[in-house]
Amino acid sequence: MTYACGHVIREQLYGDNKDRDRHITSALNRQCRDCYRAAITAAAEEVELLKELSPLTGSEKQIEQATRIRPGVLEELEKLKSSISNRKPINVAGEKILAIMHEWVDERINQDSSSWWIENRERDYFSFKLEMNRELEPKAKEIIAQHNKENGREVKPDDSSNI
Numbered sequence: 001m002t003y004a005c006g007h008v009i010r011e012q013l014y015g016d017n018k019d020r021d022r023h024i025t026s027a028l029n030r031q032c033r034d035c036y037r038a039a040i041t042a043a044a045e046e047v048e049l050l051k052e053l054s055p056l057t058g059s060e061k062q063i064e065q066a067t068r069i070r071p072g073v074l075e076e077l078e079k080l081k082s083s084i085s086n087r088k089p090i091n092v093a094g095e096k097i098l099a100i101m102h103e104w105v106d107e108r109i110n111q112d113s114s115s116w117w118i119e120n121r122e123r124d125y126f127s128f129k130l131e132m133n134r135e136l137e138p139k140a141k142e143i144i145a146q147h148n149k150e151n152g153r154e155v156k157p158d159d160s161s162n163i
């Protein structure tokens, strides 16, 4: 079959004549598998350059896979980062909590382990947000308790209107 990229690849075609014709026509309109993968990798590498991402570590195969995965997962992490940036802290405790949230997300955005990106390839904004809230909750409560102590008033740690 001849592909749009100009590569000719011998392939076993199944089905009746109509199916075969459909396959041959569709091949003419798209790139072969290798060119398609190379294009995705090139696009992903461009994103890395633009964003000045840290170089990935791991085996050559892991790095290749993670390079393709990273832009999509990164987009979800950046959604979370901008939702944190959009929050307006009403006091010092709130500022501190937002700061540890930023730190949490940045740690992941700057993750350089290929296997981390591969393991997290299915993650979206909501799942990262859930994990972040669960992990940071004890620390956030501590910050609020400390703030209340310093300010001499008792506010329930889970009363977010006081953050």
Ligand SMILES: [Zn+2]
Residues within 6 Å of the ligand: 003, 005, 006, 007, 031, 032, 033, 034, 035, 036
């Ligand atoms: Zn090709």
